[in-house]
Amino acid sequence: MTPDTSIYLHIPFCKHHCAYCDFNTYAGQEDSIPAYVEALIREINFVGRCITEPSNHQTIELSNYRTIKTIFFGGGTPSLLSPAQFDSIFKAIRTNFNLLEDSENTIEANPGTVSLEALKQLRKIGINRISFGVQSANAEELRMLERAHNFFDVIEAVSSARKAGFDNLNLDLIYGLPEQTLPTWQTTLQRIVDLHPEHISAYALTLEHGTPFGRWSSKGMLPLPDPDLAAEMYEFAEEFLESNGYVQYEISNWAKRNAEVRVQNAESNSAFDIHHSSFVCRHNLQYWQSLPYLAFGAGAHGYANGYRCSNVLRIKTYIERLANHKLPITNFQFPLTPATVNHHRQTPRDEMSEFMITNLRLVKAGVTEAGFRSRFGRGLFDVYQKEIGELIQLGLLEYKQTSEFLKNSEVLRLTKRGRLLGNQVFMQFIE
Ligand code: SF4
Missing domain, CATH: 1.10.10.10 (Winged helix-like DNA-binding domain superfamily/Winged helix DNA-binding domain)
Incomplete structure (x- = not known):
């Protein structure tokens, strides 16, 4: 029996491409958003049909993949899509899959890109969790990262999300930044905790090959903290967040401790409740527990039916592949689609x-x-x-x-x- 599945949707649009980022994301292509949303819906429909009309050589029972317990819109900047566009994607998912009533439905958003009105509409559509890319509360560090927002935008975004009815917010942080000191990191953590998010992620800056940060660093042009200081920052975060009521459940992720959950957990003597009932990110747990997820969109990576697979990277090619494919559906082994460019059958x-x-x-x-x-x-x-x-x-x-x-x-x-x-x-x- 296959466990319930998750869905990841990649939204590869950003207003600006930040110098440290190596995600599959493009600036200045927002004109393609309507066609991209159509392509996403085509890909969702395609996989939905693969499940209901499996080809002759499909030997496994696919119907379990219909039940969806989490949806995650990542990017990129998913908040560049309009509520109407999210609505049409949700309709396609609901038409093709059985979306559980208590599903966790997350969008990533950049502070400064979401209005109160849009947030209210997103809440109404069924989005119930937002992950804000905050990165730092320090103006100079945000400038170094080439982020378009400031910390006032973060305060505003959190306040608007609360007014719109969101009771499950994640704030994403990065440490080990150029010229970052332990005190500036400590101030960032304090400011974040003061906003009372249900979830906090803190990742060390990684210098990816092919990014401007990677190039500047190899030329000695990036004043990064030494590894010992970065380790000190991590250890400080562990202690500080724990003492402020957050439980570290993953190397880089903390969720608000919840007294009710601890009681429930003690009674049931099971690890599952703590995952299911508190504010841990249920979508990411799917990855961390090596459980299946379907992936839609340019450059999206999925894992289902024993396959790891990934889609074509470029927006234009992704749109064309979904619009122009001629092969019958029976030529595709689930979960591969016309957008798949790599797939690997997993060995035990x-x-x-x-x-x-x-x-x-x-x-x-x-x-x-x-x-x-x-x-x-x-x-x-x-x-x-x-x-x-x-x-x-x-x-x-x-x-x-x-x-x-x-x-x-x-x-x-x-x-x-x-x-x-x-x-x-x-x-x-x-x-
Ligand atoms: S906004 Fe986020 S996804 Fe977009 S380029 Fe910057 S870091 Fe990357």
Whole structure:
């Protein structure tokens, strides 16, 4: 039985391409938004038909992929779409899939791009979570990142979202910025906590190859904090957010602690409730638990029916491929579409490796022997004894009885040091 599925929709439009960003996003192509929305709807309809009219060579039961528990509009800047455009996409999803009543439906938005009126309409359509790309509360740091907003826009955006009825907000931050100091990072965190978001993400700046930041850094032109200071910033965030009522459930993500949830969790003795009931991002949990998600849009990556697949990057080509395809639907193995350019059939070993890498990101839930066995029919230590043993020796993993979420169960998870050196841990599970 396939677990419920999620949907990711990529909206690759931005008003300006920021110098540090390597996402598949384009500035100055907003004229293409109406045609792009049409193409998205075509792709949704296409996959919907693949599920209802599977081709002869489809051997698995596809109907379970119809049930959708989360939707995420990422980008890019999804808030550049109008409420009417979101409405038409939602209608297509509801026509083709069974969207659960309590689904989590998120859009990413940049502060300064959403009016109160638009937010009210989005809430009415069914969006119930917003993730604002704040990055910093410091004017100079925002200028360095080439972000168009200031912190007053953030205050305004949060206030408007609350007025529009949103009770689940994420604020995204980046640390380790050029010329950032520990005090400016501490001030950013304080200002963010003062806005009482339900969820906070904090990622270290990564210098991606091919971005202006990557080039400037390789020429020594970017005054970045040294790695020790970046680690100090991360450790400060862990302690500060914990002491302000946020639970760190993933390496870079915190959700507001919720007393009601803890009680419920203690009674049910299950890790699932803490994921389902509190403000953890249920959509991202789908990724971190290695569960299926369908992906629509230019450059979108999906995982379903044993395939990892990705779509063509460019907006124009994506639109053309959805408009002009001639092949019958039976030529496509679900979830591939005319926009797919890469796909890979996962081997059992791939699945196990990805399961370890993604689930270990969940710093509380981690990986259990029972969870691994029920997924793969093999023991965790039968497969990874050597790797786990070495990482425990290095002090990067621990295998312990946990009292917090899973009573009577031992959990393999990252240590405090392991959270700082996550990539070193994950490398061990790559084949
Ligand atoms: S607004 Fe966000 S997605 Fe767009 S270019 Fe800047 S960082 Fe990238």
